[in-house]
Amino acid sequence: MDARIVEFAEVLRQNGVRVSTSEVQDALRATTEVGLTQKDLFRAVLRTTLVKREMDVDTFNRAFNFFFSGAAATFEAIDKSLADQLAEEGYLDGDILKMVTFQMNLLLPEMSPLAQAVLEGDRARLAQIFRMASLQLDMSRLESPLQAGFFARRMLAGAGMERARSDMKSLEDELRARGIAPEGVEIVSRHVAAAMRKIEDAARQEVKRQAEARIRRRTDNVTDKPLHLLSQAEVDQMESAVRTLAEKLRSRLIRRQRSHRKGALNVRRTLRRNMTWGGVPMVPQFKSRRPERPELVVLCDVSDSVRNASRMMLLFMHTMQSLFVRVRSFVFVSDVGEVTQYFKDLDVDEAIDMATAGKTVSLSANSNYGRALADFTRDHLGSITRRTTLMVIGDGRNNYNANNVWALKDLRRKAKRVLWICPEERGNWGVGDSEMLTYEKHCNTAVVVTSVSDLARIADQLVPS
Structure with a gap:
């Protein structure tokens, strides 16, 4: 859970909330004390330790809802950057690995947000990208996990999958142009393809999760049913x-028409009505106002x-x-x-x-x-x-x-x-x-x-x- 809280702090930073390292450490210590059994208490602890400004509360609430609902967990398979994976597996010798890493860092700023997150292994950013893509879909039509394939494709399109694939191909082409041996380019291509498959699998899992959550929320009580499910x-x-x-x-x-005081004071009626008291306006009378x-x-x-x-x-x-x-x-x-x-x-x-x-x-x-x-x-x-x-x-x-x-x-x-x-x-x-x-x-x-x-x-x- 410590790693998830650190990632959550990064999501807050990406959304404009100022979170320092010491505040993350405070959050880790505080959540250790209160545990994870009570969601409201867990939320309150994170809000207290990570949010300093009232203007950031809405951002915190939105980030907490999607990050701890399971959206970020679907990207756990993306746990390392491409450069780290290549270095750990040792398929490329030192000079080639340096060239590949240099070229990736050179092209990275021009790539789409999705391609950047995949290459950097940034799960928090991936969760944010796909959460925003899901908001562009009419998820009210998602009624069964069997529809996961269709909605996953729509979600991938909204997240920018086509541009990300194009960026990855440009990376491979640039490596060839720089004289990287075909075997080296093939290794990079294989790792890139594997990372993109993980993204596609994660999108299907996220859609399936949302479908199952919608089914669980259905109830026999008509007052709580989604509108499209009504008989x-x-x-x-x-x-x-x-x-x-x-x-x-x-x-x-x-309702204002029923007020007893309707309109301005009627002097003539007030004097006539109060003749009993010598003209003293004990009971004021007001002009009636047209409804x-x-x-x-x-x-x-x-x-x-x-x-x-x-x-x-x-x-x-x-x-x-x-x-x-x-x-x-x-x-x-x-x-x-x-x-x-x-x-x-x-x-x-x-x-x-x-x-x-x-x-x-x-x-x-x-x-x-x-x-x-x-x-x-x-x-x-x-x-x-x-x-x-x-x-x-x-x-x-x-x-x-x-x-x-x-x-x-x-x-x-x-x-x-x-x-x-x-x-x-x-x-x-x-x-x-x-x-x-x-x-x-x-x-x-x-x-x-x-x-x-x-x-x-x-x-x-x-x-x-």
């Missing part, structure tokens, strides 16, 4: 939960990465349409399209099908939250008023495009409140192409909804009483 009866139950949420949210949005009709604008991501969650959220939109007087509903992937009329005129199944059929926006494009927010602000900012609650539904994964956070700022300045519902766990926010940590700063509230059980809780979080 028709459970979908009906979910609809009931959504309607309850929508009604609760609506009641909270208009404020709440308005709702919903902007929902319908891209492949959130397909399972988006159907539930579209159901939520349809329900809100029936409860609020003024609701406008929009869907987006890269472009934005309005589906308000579908939700007014069609029943729920037809409305959802029309919203996700690609007739309103192109479903073949990659998610681009920055473009969608900018287009929505440009075309519809005038319809946002001080009575409008803007609700954005999506995972905030922007495919490394410009986030255009200025658009969200403009929307927040005009709207009564901006709420964001994200179908991805908070620990993944800000990892890879996720812009959720940036977008969250410019929302009144941002909450996570990954299963039906979350629906019962989010009304209180969205609009505190």
Whole structure:
């Protein structure tokens, strides 16, 4: 475990957390005292010894979750750098080994992160690369270990396997050009191929581990099941939960109307009402305020990465349409399209099908939250008023495009409140192409909804009483 903690400290450093050697030693001594039986205590000890700044706590939590969940353990077969392996096995004489090592060090800075990690035997960096690659996949479709091959190939592609292979071939070509004997190049080639096979095996193991973990998390309780595993009866139950949420949210949005003090002081009525006390305003009277009709604008991501969650959220939109007087509903992937009329005129199944059929926006494009927010602000900012609650539904994964956070700022300045519902766990926010940590700063509230059980809780979080 000492070696794992040292590797974990290196992962923290790679993610911008300042960790000194003395702090690693403190962590080793402290974990020896508390043991490994209680995960929460183990986490608390590492956080206390390795983290000094409050701003690094979120990074620590994300790193701890993926490193000690087993992701790093899948790369245990990668335990030495290529140069160390060649030196230990002694297949190359001293001069050739020096030439090979020199050439590797010369080419290393120009290689892909994956190729660098393989050649250096850096397990912590490999775990980080593959964790980020897995976040780009729609793992909600991973339901069986039998799918490990397909998802492993997708994960390898996301980690940059093709470029890494190209870099390795360039290394071999350069060694030949430098006059290394064919036998020496063959030895290097064989070790490189073996290292790449270990990476491929590790990717399959990681996908298989995630599949088995997902299966273990399944439960007969509908409130905790992932959305894509629900039966028709459970979908009906979910609809009931959504309607309850929508009604609760609506009641909270208009609660201010029930206040006893509505509007400015009515002097004439106050004097008349208090004639009994000689005109002394013992019981003040106020001007009645016309009830404020709440308005709702919903902007929902319908891209492949959130397909399972988006159907539930579209159901939520349809329900809100029936409860609020003024609701406008929009869907987006890269472009934005309005589906308000579908939700007014069609029943729920037809409305959802029309919203996700690609007739309103192109479903073949990659998610681009920055473009969608900018287009929505440009075309519809005038319809946002001080009575409008803007609700954005999506995972905030922007495919490394410009986030255009200025658009969200403009929307927040005009709207009564901006709420964001994200179908991805908070620990993944800000990892890879996720812009959720940036977008969250410019929302009144941002909450996570990954299963039906979350629906019962989010009304209180969205609009505190």
